[in-house]
Amino acid sequence: MNTKQLDQIRSGKGFIAALDQSGGSTPKALQQYGVQESSYSNDEEMFELVHEMRTRIIKSPAFDSRYIIGAILFENTMDRTIDEQFTADYLWEKKGIVPFLKVDKGLAELEDGVQLMKPIPDLNELLKRAGKRNIFGTKMRSVIKEANAAGIKKVVEQQFSIGKQVLDMGLVPIIEPEVDIYSEDKAASEKILKDEIFAQLSTLSQDEKVMLKLSIPTEDNFYSELMEQPQVIRIVALSGGYTQKEANDKLERNQGLIASFSRALSQGLNVNQTDDEFNAMLSKSIQNIYKASIT
Known part of the structure; x- marks a missing residue:
């Protein structure tokens, strides 16, 4: 076990990004991102498009280890590369973010x-x-x-x-x-x-x-x-279908609980955004989730 990664997960300030939508949930994740099912004709094309989305998120300057301590990947993502490095290696070596696998x-x-x-x-x-x-x-x-x-x-x-x-x-x-x-x-x-x-x-x-x-508990600090x-x-919390604001508000009331959000993290991101627009939206989401995670 990598002890530096263990220390980061145990005591680092920040949250875990969930980038692990799999076969069944990938169409919905792409649709939320503005990519319709008519844009692909088979699973391979679908997974290529979702990897492009995840690559754009991971390579964004907003996706920073000062705020994100770990990231959860789907098996297909683990086996793909970013800038000729396997995704997990890119996350740790280029970003300082600990990789997990669904x-x-x-x-x-x-x-x-x-x-x-x-x-x-x-x-x-x-x-x-x-x-x-x-x-x-x-x-x-x-x-x-x-x-x-x-x-x-x-x-x-x-x-x-x-x-x-x-x-x-x-x-x-x-x-x-x-x-x-x-x-x-x-x-x-x-x-x-x-x-x-x-x-x-x-x-x-x-x-x-x-x-x-x-799931974020009904009773605070339960x-x-x-x-x-x-x-x-x-202990990390899933957003579970709450909007980002709802999830953050509930998370803030639970000391020591940090986020591991998926839909709430990517909320507002769109394939048609310019890089500046995309990075600004992602940065805003990351900052809000980070703030809720360090209370």
């Missing part, structure tokens, strides 16, 4: 009020490739829709089971059991979730370190006790 294969159907992750049959091979590509850690996402204790237990058990595989390969897992922000019993789900996370943390040694990526656990490097 490793899940999407969500299973809703059952017991939750969506588990689909199986990841090639996970060890993917983790080996990630290590060769100088990836620091991984991210995998599940979704909780209802305060169903049995379902939430399954989500957290699955997350930590895969997290242990990631740890065994020398990488740091970001555990992401997202609670749907539109859930009618979101606060109740969060209470069950926190208890289950504590139970799973107790199965780790103090040398086994994980990160948590959670996850403060988790931040104190020796196995938890950092």
Whole structure:
């Protein structure tokens, strides 16, 4: 493990940029950026366009390690290059930003009020490739829709089971059991979730370190006790469908919680903007998210 990267993630000021939209969410990300589905005719063309978008974000002078400590990539992005360097190497060597990789294969159907992750049959091979590509850690996402204790237990058990595989390969897992922000019993789900996370943390040694990526809690500072656990490097928050302003306002009220935003980060960016317009919009977003993350 790169100790300089670990120190940056553990104690650096700033937030983690989520640039990991995958096959299912890529069309929506491109549409938000002003690229319509008529602009591409197959997946390869689609992924080329989204890589151009991500490259423009990463190479922007606004995308700076003074404000952004890490970035999460999609597998396709990891395997592509920026200025003849693999993306993760460019992030760390040129930008000083720690690279992570999304490793899940999407969500299973809703059952017991939750969506588990689909199986990841090639996970060890993917983790080996990630290590060769100088990836620091991984991210995998599940979704909780209802305060169903049995379902939430399954989500957290699955997350930590895969997290242990990631740890065994020398990488740091970001555990992401997202609670749907539109859930009618979101606060109740969060209470069950926190208890289950504590139970799973107790199965780790103090040398086994994980990160948590959670929805911004209904009750301010609800996850403060988790931040104190020796196995938890950092807790980051997803925007979950909130507008950037909504997400920032909620984040500011939670001390120690930092952003790991995707849609809220790219809000307002457009393929037709000049570089000056694009960089100004991105800079404004980054500054606002950074401010909310250091409260």
